Amino acid sequence: MATHSVDPDVRQTPAPRRPLEWGALLPGLSRLVTLAAVVALVGLLPWLSGRDPALSILRARAGDQNPTQEALDAIRVQLGLDMGPLEKLQHWFAGLLHGDAGTSWISGTPVLPGMLKATEVSLALMAAALVVSFVTATLICLPALRRGLAGRPMPTSGAVGAAITALPEFLLAALLLVVFAAWLRWLPPYGWGEWHHAILPALSLGLPAGGLLGRLFSDGLTSAFAERWVATWHVAGFSRRRIVLAVLQRTLPSLMPQVGLVVVGLTGGAIAVEQVFSIPGLGRATLGAASAQDLPALQTGILILLGIAVVLGGLANLCRTLLLGGAMRAGAVPVSVPTDHGGGHRWIVPALAALLLAVIVVAGLSRDPMTSAYLRLQPPSLGLPLGADGIGRDILARVSHGAISTMGMALATVLVTFVLGLAIGLMPRLAAGPIEITNATPPVIAGLIVAGLMGPSASGAVIAVTAVTWAPLAAHTAALVSETLGQPHVRITPVLGVGRWRLLSRYVLPAVAGPVFRHAMLRLPGTALALAALGFLGLGPRPPAPEWGLLLSESMPYLERAPWAVLVPSLALVLMSILAVSLASLWRVPSTRHAVSPRG
Amino acid sequence: MSDTALNDDGSLLRVAGLNKYMPGSRRLWRAREWYHTLKDVDFRIHCGELIGLAGVSGAGKSTLLNLMLGLTRADAGEIVCQGRPILPGTVRAMRWYRRTVQYIPQDPASSLDPRMSVGELIQEPLARLRIDCHRERRAAESLEQVGLDASFLRRRPTELSGGQAQRVAIARAIAVRPRLLLADEPLSGLDLPTQSRVTEVLKSLHHDAGIGLLLISHDLSVVCRLCQRTIVLDDGKIIEDRPTAALFRSPEHARTAALLRASPGLPHFATHHNDTMPATYDKESPP
Numbered sequence: 100m101a102t103h104s105v106d107p108d109v110r111q112t113p114a115p116r117r118p119l120e121w122g123a124l125l126p127g128l129s130r131l132v133t134l135a136a137v138v139a140l141v142g143l144l145p146w147l148s149g150r151d152p153a154l155s156i157l158r159a160r161a162g163d164q165n166p167t168q169e170a171l172d173a174i175r176v177q178l179g180l181d182m183g184p185l186e187k188l189q190h191w192f193a194g195l196l197h198g199d200a201g202t203s204w205i206s207g208t209p210v211l212p213g214m215l216k217a218t219e220v221s222l223a224l225m226a227a228a229l230v231v232s233f234v235t236a237t238l239i240c241l242p243a244l245r246r247g248l249a250g251r252p253m254p255t256s257g258a259v260g261a262a263i264t265a266l267p268e269f270l271l272a273a274l275l276l277v278v279f280a281a282w283l284r285w286l287p288p289y290g291w292g293e294w295h296h297a298i299l300p301a302l303s304l305g306l307p308a309g310g311l312l313g314r315l316f317s318d319g320l321t322s323a324f325a326e327r328w329v330a331t332w333h334v335a336g337f338s339r340r341r342i343v344l345a346v347l348q349r350t351l352p353s354l355m356p357q358v359g360l361v362v363v364g365l366t367g368g369a370i371a372v373e374q375v376f377s378i379p380g381l382g383r384a385t386l387g388a389a390s391a392q393d394l395p396a397l398q399t400g401i402l403i404l405l406g407i408a409v410v411l412g413g414l415a416n417l418c419r420t421l422l423l424g425g426a427m428r429a430g431a432v433p434v435s436v437p438t439d440h441g442g443g444h445r446w447i448v449p450a451l452a453a454l455l456l457a458v459i460v461v462a463g464l465s466r467d468p469m470t471s472a473y474l475r476l477q478p479p480s481l482g483l484p485l486g487a488d489g490i491g492r493d494i495l496a497r498v499s500h501g502a503i504s505t506m507g508m509a510l511a512t513v514l515v516t517f518v519l520g521l522a523i524g525l526m527p528r529l530a531a532g533p534i535e536i537t538n539a540t541p542p543v544i545a546g547l548i549v550a551g552l553m554g555p556s557a558s559g560a561v562i563a564v565t566a567v568t569w570a571p572l573a574a575h576t577a578a579l580v581s582e583t584l585g586q587p588h589v590r591i592t593p594v595l596g597v598g599r600w601r602l603l604s605r606y607v608l609p610a611v612a613g614p615v616f617r618h619a620m621l622r623l624p625g626t627a628l629a630l631a632a633l634g635f636l637g638l639g640p641r642p643p644a645p646e647w648g649l650l651l652s653e654s655m656p657y658l659e660r661a662p663w664a665v666l667v668p669s670l671a672l673v674l675m676s677i678l679a680v681s682l683a684s685l686w687r688v689p690s691t692r693h694a695v696s697p698r699g
Numbered sequence: 700m701s702d703t704a705l706n707d708d709g710s711l712l713r714v715a716g717l718n719k720y721m722p723g724s725r726r727l728w729r730a731r732e733w734y735h736t737l738k739d740v741d742f743r744i745h746c747g748e749l750i751g752l753a754g755v756s757g758a759g760k761s762t763l764l765n766l767m768l769g770l771t772r773a774d775a776g777e778i779v780c781q782g783r784p785i786l787p788g789t790v791r792a793m794r795w796y797r798r799t800v801q802y803i804p805q806d807p808a809s810s811l812d813p814r815m816s817v818g819e820l821i822q823e824p825l826a827r828l829r830i831d832c833h834r835e836r837r838a839a840e841s842l843e844q845v846g847l848d849a850s851f852l853r854r855r856p857t858e859l860s861g862g863q864a865q866r867v868a869i870a871r872a873i874a875v876r877p878r879l880l881l882a883d884e885p886l887s888g889l890d891l892p893t894q895s896r897v898t899e900v901l902k903s904l905h906h907d908a909g910i911g912l913l914l915i916s917h918d919l920s921v922v923c924r925l926c927q928r929t930i931v932l933d934d935g936k937i938i939e940d941r942p943t944a945a946l947f948r949s950p951e952h953a954r955t956a957a958l959l960r961a962s963p964g965l966p967h968f969a970t971h972h973n974d975t976m977p978a979t980y981d982k983e984s985p986p
Contacts, residue, residue: 587804591810593770593793595823595827596793598827609814
């Protein structure tokens with residue numbers, strides 16, 4: 100801008116009065132309404148659950164006392180269960196404002212101090228896990244960086260990233276526990292307080308998160324390196340460091356919401372990890388409160404988790420605005436050229452994974468998954484290729500039949516969340532609140548709430564996972580939409596007479612659907628594992644259903660004596676995730692409806 | 700659209716008393732600053748005129764363009780076409796105006812959707828603006844008008860050179876048979892032979908189809924080659940609005956002279972400018 104355009108008298112010219120822009124208020128309004136709704140939901144949890152804990156509390160406090168009506172009523176009055184919903188909500192909320200989150204139904208002590216202490220522990224664990232995931236993600240991104248700097252930005256097949264992403268926290272935690280604490284005795288198996296206590300939990304939490312971040316970043320880096328300005332900078336003699344920094348600045352903004360989500364996801368993963376390593380963190384405390392039906396503690400745990408997530412999400416948004424702001428306002432966000440995935444070998448990885456899975460499914464489909472026809476923990480043999488489980492059932496048959504139910508459930512969940520996420524992400528301003536709150540709810544917490552409302556079941560697990568996994572896709576969609584709307588070829592559309600519907604269907608959706616679908620597919624193993632984790636924690640399908648999560652949890656006690664019983668279902672999950680991720684990367688090849696030969 | 704529809708003063712487009720404030724960056728602890736980017740801008744465009752709009756970066760050219768495209772709303776003043784004010788509105792409400800006034804963007808490569816073929820790109824405004832014609836034929840005709848053959852219809856923007864992409868953008872704009880084109884730096888970023896080819900295309904559109912042109916550029920040599928009349932915008936004000944030849948021969952304003960001196964490829968007739976600035980240039984109104 101020329102210097103004469105900013106002389107002082109011009110600056111201070113008051114602008115004319117403008118009509119209030121209601122659209123600009125929508126995100127804030129949406130956040131407020133959602134936040135109020137969630138706080139109300141959490142506050143009403145005891146009333147909504149419809150449970151009367153008086154009897155169980157009486158039993159817990161005085162096992163042999165007769166449950167007389169007077170004793171039960173006294174407990175109800177003491178817990179405030181005699182209040183109506185609104186009165187109770189008011190009472191609870193007024194208490195919160197004074198720093199009183201209620202007293203535990205189990206111990207009778209105030210809930211808040213213990214929960215805050217647990218929060219400190221969880222935050223420390225999450226910070227350590229973040230360091231691990233940052234290192235992991237960087238290692239995964241290095242090939243993309245190297246190829247990009249060499250001028251050959253090529254998407255990776257992603258097998259390593261997919262495999263790491265696919266490892267469930269609880270399985271990783273258990274494996275690390277057995278190998279490093281039980282067999283090698285290098286590190287302590289339980290406890291918290293010294294730095295070496297944090298190593299195994301941080302690895303179990305940080306590796307999957309790092310795998311996911313690494314995949315997303317290496318994708319983003321590859322497409323940023325394929326943009327035209329990079330070649331310009333190369334030719335102009337910019338240093339490699341400058342180019343890498345610029346590419347990072349280009350890549351980071353659209354992934355910042357993902358970083359926020361992964362950080363929040365750590366909270367959910369921490370529940371299983373804290374459980375395995377007996378770490379006195381927030382997740383474990385909340386899980387314990389839920390299974391003990393200690394609703395005041397559960398309410399407080401959920402509220403703190405939401406608080407952490409809202410802060411983290413806000414920070415991620417702030418970073419994104421700071422990184423992208425200038426280019427966005429000027430409408431100068433560069434267009435990423437759809438990259439073609441060269442090479443015939445790109446079929447090999449998914450084909451191999453599909454083949455192996457198909458072999459397992461076909462081989463076991465005719466076998467009986469339910470009957471205990473073999474010895475307990477019978478080792479693999481010719482007649483029993485994958486051995487028998489803890490009660491003598493054929494593992495091959497169970498994994499094969501489990502494949503159909505787990506993959507079917509996960510695929511259905513992912514497709515529903517893809518559609519939900521796209522639809523909701525297209526109205527980012529209205530959906531800002533629900534997205535942030537839902538993101539803040541790890542599937543395990545959602546599973547606890549759903550199980551609390553309708554009891555543990557397969558459909559409950561699917562509902563819980565669907566309810567919270569659309570949000571990352573919606574957030575991704577929203578970020579991509581606002582980026583797409585900043586691109587010159589979209590900004591020109593009003594002049595061409597393109598209306599809102601057309602803009603959406605022909606310009607925004609095609610630009611957004613591909614990456615979001617790939618992201619959804621990236622989440623397929625995560626979804627299957629979220630379902631499996633719910634099964635593992637007893638919140639999903641009931642035994643004897645041959646479901647992969649349940650299979651894992653049933654075999655966990657025999658991890659040392661019969662490792663095959665654990666390895667087979669986990670290998671199946673890893674295979675499926677490799678298949679999903681590599682297939683999704685094939686799908687991204689731009690559609691060429693007209694057969695044109697590029698000029699080269 | 701009636702061919703005889705003009706404003707009551709006989710102009711195709713009238714810009715009157717236009718003022719626009721643009722928001723500066725917002726600081727957390729201070730009220731937002733507002734910049735007065737357009738100050739009482741007045742001019743008229745008649746049918747088939749070739750007009751240059753020149754000015755340094757930040758002079759308000761893009762702000763004016765956005766207002767003329769009906770994308771933003773002026774804080775004071777109005778733009779009138781066919782007797783109707785131009786304000787941001789629904790696609791349906793703006794359709795008549797989009798058919799009359801079209802736009803050639805600055806950076807053709809990024810203003811063409813990489814997912815569409817050239818044919819689809821050119822047919823897009825025809826379909827969206829409900830132009831009654833055989834769309835494929837019209838697209839081929841438009842391509843021909845800019846010197847590209849029908850084989851380009853099936854190509855994609857990524858397979859076009861810079862000059863080809865700019866001509867496709869022009870073909871897209873003229874396919875709806877507008878009466879005025881607003882061209883935002885249409886030659887920037889093109890090599891010299893391509894520049895002169897695109898210049899020829901714009902000239903021939905004027906000669907053969909009678910399409911008017913408002914060419915926005917910071918480079919006066921481009922304006923000099925094409926335009927009969929030149930408007931110079933400086934700090935949000937029009938400082939000159941005269942026939943190009945006269946303006947180039949004796950610029951009345953120091954900033955015009957500076958612009959002329961800064962333009963390469965111009966003869967040196969601008970350099971003996973009288974450096975004493977007219978004291979009343981602020982109140983000067985366009986002819």
